[in-house]
Amino acid sequence: MNKYLINSKLLKQLDITMFVTAIFITIFGIINIYSVTHIKFGFYYAELQMLWLIVGLAIVYFILVFDYNTIGGYAKLIYWAGVGLLLFNDITSKAVKGASSWIRIGNRAIEPGEFVKFGLILILAKKLDDLDGDINNPKNFLILSFYALIPMFLIVIQPNLGMTLICFFITLGIYFISGLNLKVLVAGFFSVVPLSLIIWFSDILKPYQRQRILVFLDPESYQQNAGFQLMQSITGIGAGGLIGSGFLKGVRASGGFIPEVHTDFIFSAVGEEWGFFGALFLIALYSILIYKMIKHAKESKDIIGRLICVGTASGFLFSIFQNIGMTIGIMPIAGITLPFMSYGGSSILVNFMSLGIVLNVGMRKSRLNFYS
Secondary structure, eight states, rough: GGGOOOOOHTTTTOOHOOOOOHHHHHHHHHHHHHHHHHHTTTTEEEEEEHHHHHHHHHHHHHHHHHOOOOOTTHHHHHHHHHHHHHHHHHOOOOOBEEEEEOOOTTEEEEEEHHHHHHHHHHHHHHHHHHHOOOOHHHHHHHHHHHHHHHHHHHTTTOOOOOOOHHHHHHHHHHHHTTTOOOHHHHHHHHHHHHHHHHHHHOOOHHHHHHHHHHEEEEEGTTTTTTTTTHHHHHHHHHHHTTTTOTTTOOOTTTTTTTTTTTTHHHHHHHHHHHHHHHHHHHHHHHHHHHHHHHHHHHHHHHHHHHHHHHHHHHHHHHHHOOOOOOHHHHSSSOOOTTTTTOHHHHHHHHHHHHHHHHHHHHOSSSSSTTTT
């Protein structure tokens, strides 16, 4: 049993601030989930999210027991298991709201794309560690890109552009910190424009995805149909003012006027019921998390630890920016959850897996404790 207990010397290195911040955000999320679902569902969704929180904490403990290098040794297994789930999902799943992103298990469902993010970070970090960080060797770059493109391809054909973009920014963050030649990065950015035009004028985009972009460009023209969700979100957040309408008092969030408000649009509830100051406080908490991830990346004593933290920070940063941005109309709507806040088992569990692995790197940053 001792092998499943965390060394007390290591435990003292645990970043309590980061750990507690994540828990606080999750509890705040549960409060908001209850607020927007209690009229129709009572405590159902809030209780489920609390259960996911408890399971997530158990996962964090389990991850902290083992050295992250030991976990990295299973990077291929974790990565290919995620890819296998994606492949199974793409072949067998039926479309829900235009996308086949879920594997049904009884009356529950898991989203493989969430779990593959974790595997993607591990495999890229492990490969670059094995390659001594030599990303500018053409052969090495092709190998890394091969691992990055497989899950992105399997996710985009679901189609799930939001999750694809998260994987893209995870990869981009890891590439940038690894010192990829800036010419390659710049060329990649410039290629986005013609690629976007090709996608727009082809049959790749589904009608609802094309409509989301049109809604983003001119939401008022679609406010009675495709733009209804966005306009209600913007109106609700605006009505929140500085201090909000109060807990359980959001007319649009709690009143059921914003579709998917307990999942993708949970920030709308924060803006309406807690106001500008509540939203700013949440963003401040996220800033602490991101800062801590970057700090642990800088203090890591090896490549794999640094890149695990960077990849995790990149995924979180894009998810937060995209999710909040789409609720206030500065980003197109995409099926991206707000980390630790949105309802969803797959999302919350992967968030805690990611938190656990970064805390693991932080605990083992000194050479004295490295192999403890």
